[in-house]
Each structure stands twice: as structure tokens, then as C-alpha cells.
Amino acid sequence: MSQFMNRKEDIVMEAIDGALRASGGSLSRLDGYPHIRAVVRADWDKSRVALVSGGGSGHEPAHVGFVGKGMLTAAVCGDVFASPSVDAVLAAILAVTGRAGCLLIVKNYTGDRLNFGLAAERARAFGLKVSIVIVDDDISLPDLPQARGVAGTLFVHKIAGALAEQGATLDQVAAAAERVIRGTRSIAMSLDTCTVPGSPKEIRIPPGMAELGLGIHGEAGVEQIPFENAARAIEVMAAKLAPAMGDGPHVALLNNLGGATVLEMSVLANELLCSSISDKVRFLVGPATMMTSLDMRGFSVSVYPAGSGDIAALQSPVSLPAWPGCHAVAAPHVIALPDGLTPIRPIPSSHPATAAFLRRCCEVLIEAEADLNALDAKSGDGDTGSTLAGAARALIGAMDRLPLADHTQLYRAIGLELSQTMGGSSGVLLAIFFAAAGDAASSGMSMRDALRAGLERMQEIGGAQLGDRTMIDALQPALDALGEGFDAAARAARRGADHTATLEKSNAGRASYLSADQLRGHSDPGAEAVARLFERMAG
Amino acid sequence: MSQFMNRKEDIVMEAIDGALRASGGSLSRLDGYPHIRAVVRADWDKSRVALVSGGGSGHEPAHVGFVGKGMLTAAVCGDVFASPSVDAVLAAILAVTGRAGCLLIVKNYTGDRLNFGLAAERARAFGLKVSIVIVDDDISLPDLPQARGVAGTLFVHKIAGALAEQGATLDQVAAAAERVIRGTRSIAMSLDTCTVPGSPKEIRIPPGMAELGLGIHGEAGVEQIPFENAARAIEVMAAKLAPAMGDGPHVALLNNLGGATVLEMSVLANELLCSSISDKVRFLVGPATMMTSLDMRGFSVSVYPAGSGDIAALQSPVSLPAWPGCHAVAAPHVIALPDGLTPIRPIPSSHPATAAFLRRCCEVLIEAEADLNALDAKSGDGDTGSTLAGAARALIGAMDRLPLADHTQLYRAIGLELSQTMGGSSGVLLAIFFAAAGDAASSGMSMRDALRAGLERMQEIGGAQLGDRTMIDALQPALDALGEGFDAAARAARRGADHTATLEKSNAGRASYLSADQLRGHSDPGAEAVARLFERMAG
Numbered sequence A, B: 001m002s003q004f005m006n007r008k009e010d011i012v013m014e015a016i017d018g019a020l021r022a023s024g025g026s027l028s029r030l031d032g033y034p035h036i037r038a039v040v041r042a043d044w045d046k047s048r049v050a051l052v053s054g055g056g057s058g059h060e061p062a063h064v065g066f067v068g069k070g071m072l073t074a075a076v077c078g079d080v081f082a083s084p085s086v087d088a089v090l091a092a093i094l095a096v097t098g099r100a101g102c103l104l105i106v107k108n109y110t111g112d113r114l115n116f117g118l119a120a121e122r123a124r125a126f127g128l129k130v131s132i133v134i135v136d137d138d139i140s141l142p143d144l145p146q147a148r149g150v151a152g153t154l155f156v157h158k159i160a161g162a163l164a165e166q167g168a169t170l171d172q173v174a175a176a177a178e179r180v181i182r183g184t185r186s187i188a189m190s191l192d193t194c195t196v197p198g199s200p201k202e203i204r205i206p207p208g209m210a211e212l213g214l215g216i217h218g219e220a221g222v223e224q225i226p227f228e229n230a231a232r233a234i235e236v237m238a239a240k241l242a243p244a245m246g247d248g249p250h251v252a253l254l255n256n257l258g259g260a261t262v263l264e265m266s267v268l269a270n271e272l273l274c275s276s277i278s279d280k281v282r283f284l285v286g287p288a289t290m291m292t293s294l295d296m297r298g299f300s301v302s303v304y305p306a307g308s309g310d311i312a313a314l315q316s317p318v319s320l321p322a323w324p325g326c327h328a329v330a331a332p333h334v335i336a337l338p339d340g341l342t343p344i345r346p347i348p349s350s351h352p353a354t355a356a357f358l359r360r361c362c363e364v365l366i367e368a369e370a371d372l373n374a375l376d377a378k379s380g381d382g383d384t385g386s387t388l389a390g391a392a393r394a395l396i397g398a399m400d401r402l403p404l405a406d407h408t409q410l411y412r413a414i415g416l417e418l419s420q421t422m423g424g425s426s427g428v429l430l431a432i433f434f435a436a437a438g439d440a441a442s443s444g445m446s447m448r449d450a451l452r453a454g455l456e457r458m459q460e461i462g463g464a465q466l467g468d469r470t471m472i473d474a475l476q477p478a479l480d481a482l483g484e485g486f487d488a489a490a491r492a493a494r495r496g497a498d499h500t501a502t503l504e505k506s507n508a509g510r511a512s513y514l515s516a517d518q519l520r521g522h523s524d525p526g527a528e529a530v531a532r533l534f535e536r537m538a539g
Helices: A008-021 A086-096 A110-125 A153-165 A170-183 A230-244 A262-272 A308-315 A352-367 A369-379 A384-397 A407-421 A424-442 A447-462 A472-484 A486-502 A525-538 B008-021 B086-096 B110-124 B153-165 B170-183 B230-244 B262-272 B308-315 B352-367 B369-379 B384-397 B407-421 B424-442 B447-462 B472-484 B486-500 B525-538
Strands: A027-030 A038-041 A050-057 A074-080 A102-107 A130-135 A185-190 A209-212 A223-226 A250-256 A281-288 A298-304 A326-328 A333-335 B027-030 B038-041 B050-057 B074-080 B102-107 B130-135 B185-190 B209-212 B223-226 B250-256 B281-288 B298-304 B326-328 B333-335
Touching: A008 A027, A008 A038, A008 A050, A008 A074, A008 B262, A027 A086, A038 A086, A050 A086, A050 A110, A050 A153, A074 A086, A086 A102, A086 A110, A102 A110, A102 A153, A102 A170, A110 A130, A110 B407, A110 B424, A110 B447, A130 A153, A130 A170, A153 A170, A153 A250, A153 A281, A153 A298, A153 A308, A185 A230, A209 A230, A230 A262, A230 A298, A250 A262, A250 A308, A262 A281, A262 A298, A262 B008, A281 A308, A308 A326, A352 A369, A352 A384, A352 A525, A369 A384, A369 A525, A384 A407, A384 A424, A384 A525, A407 A424, A407 A447, A424 A447, A424 B110, A447 A472, A447 B110, A472 A486, A472 A525, A486 A525, B008 B027, B008 B038, B008 B050, B008 B074, B027 B086, B038 B086, B050 B086, B050 B110, B050 B153, B074 B086, B086 B102, B086 B110, B102 B110, B102 B153, B102 B170, B110 B130, B130 B153, B130 B170, B153 B170, B153 B250, B153 B281, B153 B298, B153 B308, B185 B230, B209 B230, B230 B262, B230 B298, B250 B262, B250 B308, B262 B281, B262 B298, B281 B308, B308 B326, B352 B369, B352 B384, B352 B525, B369 B384, B369 B525, B384 B407, B384 B424, B384 B525, B407 B424, B407 B447, B424 B447, B447 B472, B472 B486, B472 B525, B486 B525
Parallel strands: A027 B333, A050 A074, A050 A102, A102 A130, A250 A281, A333 B027, B050 B074, B050 B102, B102 B130, B250 B281
Antiparallel strands: A027 A038, A038 A074, A185 A209, A185 A298, A209 A223, A250 A298, A281 A326, B027 B038, B038 B074, B185 B209, B185 B298, B209 B223, B250 B298, B281 B326
16 A cells, blocks of 8 residues: 655654644754754753653654653654754753753663663763653563653653653653653554555454554554453453552553544543543543554553642643643533423314315325336335325324414424334435425515525425426426416426426435436436426315 | 555444544544544533534545634544434434534535535424535646535634534534635645555655645546646646635635645645745645545645634634644745854864874774774674774864863863864764863863763763773773873773773664674774773874
């Protein structure tokens, strides 16, 4: 599969420039492409401790997405999954460090440690105060003394960033960062590998399996385990995290590794907050895409025993779209259903003339069943006649509970009956027609105007216009002519219905998928039904 | 491939509950699972016009992610890619609509139109003021009168939402929504199909091809075109959008359909803002994941000729992580590289005794080349000897430009030479060692303390401890013994180097990947080099 990129060599520079163009002027970059790719807060005045992070690219929105007031001062970007050079890191440090000094936040990968480490030494030779912290939150390789740095790094960025913004000293900011690092634990799971730009995808995880214990560079997880479902996946990870968690309250960070859907991430959030560690998880950051491994269909959970000061720092507002905020966890709040879902049944009343009229109309439709089905078979699935006849039979059966003496209420009652007995789009549309006509009638309109109001609303919702080969081709001219009496209306409806047989195109409903050849010579069954109804009324 | 879900039937409910748990109490839902899945602003007091949207699920974060002050009042969720029921929509309308009324924002799909339309009629029968707008921004099917509603819907949510929040009337909000709909045009492209939960993935787009003109329900695009690169992809889409754009300024919305990486989206943002329509695109929303088609590796571009009032509405702050904000577009701001990237060269000076000492040290390493290579071949790639000898030769060659008479400067100068001539991790680590020792010496420390400071920094950055089978196993005991003279230091270094041959595990560097059997009986070449250096100094 292709990727949305141009030359592989340019991807990081182009992505940075894209982020800058879209930042509303809040980000700048250092000169020095292609070697030096460093993004800096545009409003930085060196008045406080600077925070510099970065590493290989492919983890977006980390780290450029977290550059801004209250988080990082600068991000240094290497090639995809490769550390930036010493010179690039040094350039960033020199560009942002004032008298308050600079903290480097480095994920625990050899290349990053060395290049950030040497850049720090070089910067110190200029008399700058530079401290360095190494994030090693991954618990998936317990025997490895050099644990990897993964998404828990975000806790460090946010808490140290908030402190720095408040004017804390470098020692204070570094001590807080160290404290967060000591307390943070992360673990990841994935259902698929990631695709490195310009390289073929490695097929490594068989269907039905998941990898547990991943870094963020596409390396294989510590183990492959059968994947059952989201609940079990979270439980496996919770079991790994639990022994490292004390009894106190924690904040969790739920991170999309890039390729999980937003839908899946919400399901995982639900599971995490119902899991065996949920009693300890009092705050949540995410679910969100924060520290990715390109398009890996996986996620990570990080936990940290945050005190109230930490929570305040995590919740302090930043205007960075990549930071999803940190919210107190709460059980879903469920509010009672409103009254009115059970439709108001009108009070039945009798009116022999209306009942007879209605019954005649229904009989027309019942008699037309076979003809209309045959017409529909030319352009649809041949059930229009049965649908209308079924609705007519149901209406006859409901005659005793209709408010026959109250014509205003009667429209709405017919609409309600149709919506409950007649399936498909046509049932809904006729229900809308009668409901809207009832609304209009209740505001004092004449029958003709009320029916026209119903037609208008049906067209608004259904989208069909005159000439679209629907019942409207008969109904609209009939209602237009109704002022001149039922005979005129019946003639207009018939002309309209017959005209549909000449229409070679349908713009609405199922018939819109058919060709002119398939349509020509056959009337629309809905229009035909309307014509027969008006003809009976006239007769 | 599996997906992070439990039962397919529960995915929408579980995702909604996950969103609620993670919302910090800002969202509620209506009772009525599984039939009614409607999310409501928890702080809603019905004092203003309510905005209700929704549709099928699978488009997350739309629509639940946009429920909150200043955007939607409620979102009604159907099954994946299926419209919610009339009852569900009606429940949401009844739950949120006060005297100011309610606007339904509906994407132009038959099911949504009908179900939202009939729910509106039912709500009106209760005397509620309900208006409905149909979003039809997709331009990919110009001949279809019923254009689909896609990501341009976000413009409607935000602009109508801001107006409603300001207290505008229902007519004003609906008119604004209609105006935005009339002006909004969208088009999408994808490199791959989406995966519907619980269904196998449809393979439809061959490698090297892209689909242009997609909806958001996994349906095939209007055409398949060869995919060249990101620039060309944007140009094809810009050419489709351009004829529909007037001359005035526009806002663009760059939407991830779900499966494109953040890196790719930034590249696409860069291209869009350099494209043939870039002169008209003055504001940008995104790039962000807003209206998805599950995990589809694609994106969409929407444009709207926003006036200043619209821009103010789009920029009015909301605390919804799913809304990325709307920023003025600007060319990347590039700041000059800071001074200091070219290392400060010390002033050369002569000091025959120091020169002789340094030369002797270098000669030790040159003489040891073959031995150290042989040792390294047991646990690495056999080049430690050559690396050290190469650095030693380079140092001899640099003798004339070293500040030999200024020992404080000399450490840093050696560090600088090593970092420039010696590759790999060991070069960086030795550079850090000497640079840090120079720092310490310049603050007045003794040679021994300065070297110990260098060692400490090297360990901090490199992460190796005593016993990890590195040069530190010789260097640390030697420096510890240096107070007793060079002889004692040499003996300690030798003991330390020899001891590495008994270590069956390495915790740092490449040898950490080897087994005990591969390591046993061979000293670490770095430790051996240190021992030979101290032995020569003592001699």
C-alpha cells in the first residue's frame, strides 16, 4: 500500500513545515534543513526553564505536537525511528536556553541518550545550565536494566512543563521530572505491525494473536498471546501493571499507537476504567493519539501515582490540540428517558362520513395491490402494492381508535398508524406527510393547504422533486388542482402518474439506480396509487 | 486481523460508556440501552437553542466527541454505518429542547433524513420548535442531486454551535447552518478500504492506486486513480474543489478518515497549504481525526468561504479535545541557527611533558589494536581495537592544535577531537567523559576528582554500571585507587579488566545480546584497553 508522502528523505521536513503552517504562528523552526530539524515555541522569551525533548520521528504528535506554552519549549526531530544528531540537539538547546537553564527529556534509547548527552556537554561548555532526565517507563522487559521510554513520557512533559511555566527553577523542574519517571509504568499491546515509510510492511503477527510488551519503533513485542477481546486484553495489561502500582490513586494515560480506531480506543477506555486496576485509576489522560509507532494498530496504558500537585499540573490548561486533557474518572451518568416516547394516542371519535371516505381510500389501495406490485417489479422489488395494501388493511383495522370527528387530530393519527405499520422509506415519508399536514391543520389551514404543507415537508426530508419519478409526480399536481374540485385533482393526478412512464431517469429512491431502458414505459407505482386514490374520490 | 472490541453488538454502547467515563463528567447519556444511544451535554439547561446531530457510528470522534458547550447539545448514535432509530432521535430531541427550540444537523443519507425527519415531526406534535438542516458537502458525484454529507459537517457544528451558545434564535442558527451548508464543499481520497467491526476487510484498492471521491461508509470511491505522491494527490483534489470556490478567502478542514498517520497528515497539510488553492485558504481546521470511516487510510479536504463572523465562530474556544481549533495559515517561521554550533577551538599551546604523556597513551592503544580486535570478536564485531587505534592516531595528528599547557582546556579539547574522529557509541561516551572532566577541572577540581566527575556523567548517559562488562569495570576501580598513585591504579584496573572475563552477563552495549557461554573467559576489550593505559602510565 502507498503512503501519503513524497520523497522518503523529505517526509520529516515536510511534516514539520505542515505543522508550522497549521500552527497559527505558534511554532517556529530553526534554520538548518535537512540536518537540523528543531521546532521551537514562537513566543519563547527564555525567561523560564526551557524543556527540550525529541528523538526519532514516527511518533507523532510527539514531539512537535507538544511544543507550546506549558509543555515543551522545543522538539528535535530525527529521521523516522532514528535519533537526531548531536548538532541538532545542541542547536535547539542553544536556541532556547536562557539563564534559568534547560531540561532535556530523553527517552531511554541508546542513540537518544548519547546524542542528547553529548549535546548537553557541549552546551555546558558555553556556561549553560543543562540537566537531563531519562524516561524508562516500559515494564515489558523486567530483566533489562535499560527499560525503554514510551508514552509515559507525556506525564513528564506535562508536569515538568507546568512547573517550568510557573517559574520553577531547573533543579525543581528536574527533580519533579525524576519523580514522575520513577513512578511511571507503561505497557503496550498491538494487533499488527507498523509500516515504515518507504519500506514494505513486515507481516509478523498472525490473525488472532496480539503482541504484548512493545516499544515504539516497530520492534517485536516481548510475547505473542492469543487475542480474545478488548476486555481480556486490558486485563492482561492490568495484571502486568498492578504489581508496580501502590495503593494510592493513580492517573492513567491511554495512548493510541497510531492505527487503532477512535471507536476501539473508546471501548478500551471503558474496559480500562472497569478493569481490576480501575479502583486505583482516578484520573485519565486520553484516550488519544499521543506517542505513536506510525500506523501500528495498538495502544499503551501508562500509570503514575499522581499527587494533588501532579494532578493540578496535568490539568493546567494548554492550547495544544495534541494534549487531550486530564479528567477525573466517573461512572457514566445516565439520565431518565424523557416523557413522550410513547406517542400520544388521540381520543377515538366517530364520524360516519369520514369513516366511509377513509375506508373507500383503503379499498382502492387493497384492490390495486396486484397492479402496483407488477408496476414496481419493473423498477424495484415488486412490493409497493403489498406495502400499501398492508397499510390500508391495518388502517381499516384501526378505524375504531381513530379520532374521526376531529380532522386535525386525524391527520396525525393516520401518520402515526402508518409509521407503525408500514415499513421502509415510504412508510416514514407518508408518516411525515400526514404528521406535517396535521400540524398545519391544527394551525387553522384549509385541508388543501394542510396537505400541501405535508407535501412540502415530505419533499424536504425525502429530497424528491417533481419529475423524479415518485408519488410526488401525481400528488403535487393533484393538490395544485384541488382548489378546482376533486375531478380536476383526479385528472391532474392521472396526467402526472402517466407522465412518469415517460421519465427516463429517477433521482430519488431505489429507481435512481436503474437505467433509462429499464424505466421507460412503466409508471411509477407510487404515483399510480395516488392517481387511483384521487380518481376514486372524484368518482 | 482482530479488533479491540468485545461483542460486535455492544461496541457502540461500550464506546459511548468509555467516552462518558473519560469525559470528566461533562457528558451524560439517556437511559434506554441498547435501543436508544444518545449522549447529552451534562451541563445543559435548555436555556438556548439545542443542536442535535448524529447518525451511524464508525465516524468517531463524530459525533459524541463534539458534544459540549459551543458545539453539539446531543449526539444520537446508530449501529456502525446505520442510522439511529426514530425513537432514539426523538428521545434526544425531547431531552434537550427547551423553549428556544432545537436544530437537527443531518448528513444527507436516506436513513438519517427519514429517521431524523420523522422524529422532528413527532417532536413538533409536542409543540416543540424543531428545524432540520441537511448537509450535502461531498462534490465527488456532481450528477447526483443528493450529495452526501461528509466532514464539512464540522463547519456546521462549530459555527451553529457558537451562535447557539451566544443566544441566537432558532431561525438565526438554522439560517447560519443553511448558509454554511450552501458554501461547503468536500472531497476525499483513500489508499485502502476500511474494516467494519466483525467483518472481513474488503480488498478493493490495488497497490499503487488510490480511490478518489469517497463517502464515509466504506463505499467505493467514484474513481480509482494511480497514486503518485502526496503532492499530486492534493493537486487532484484541489482541482476538483477549485471550480466550486469563489475568489474570497476560505477556511479549509483537513480530516483524517481514520487510518492515515499523524506524520502523513502533516505532510498533506504542508501540500494543501502550498497547493494551487493555497492562495484562497487563509484558515485551517486540523489536520485532525474528526469524521472518520473507521480505520480508512484516507483523508478529506473541506472548504468554506468563511466571513469574519464565521471565523470568529470557528475560533471561539471550546474544551473538546476532538476539535483541533481553527488557525490562520502562515508560512513556516524560520529562525537563524544559534551561534556556537561550530565548537570553540582552544588556543594551541605547547607542554612537552604533557605531549609525551599523551603520545605514550596513544601508542598503547595503537599497539593494542590487534589484541583488542581479537577480544572484541568474541562478543562484538571485532573492531574495538581499530576504533581506539584510529582515534589514537588522530589524536597524535592533532597534537599541534591542542592546548597542551592548559590542562582544564585539554580535557574538553580531547573530548571534542574524539567526538569528531571516533564513530559509534564509544566515541560519544568518551567525548562526554572528557567534556565533563573538563567542566569539573575548570571549576577547580583535582585531576582525580575531575576524571571521576567525567566517569559519573558517562555512566549517567551510557547507563552502564560496575559489573556490566564495559570499560567502566576497569576505569572505576582505577580512579578509586588513583589517590594511592599510578601503580595502585594500574593494579586495580588490571584486576577489574580480568574480572570481566568471569562475568557471564552483559547489561549494556552490544554484548548484552549474547549468552553466558559466548561471553565466558574473554575480557571486555574496553576494560582491557583501560588496564593497558594505566599499566603504561604506571610503568
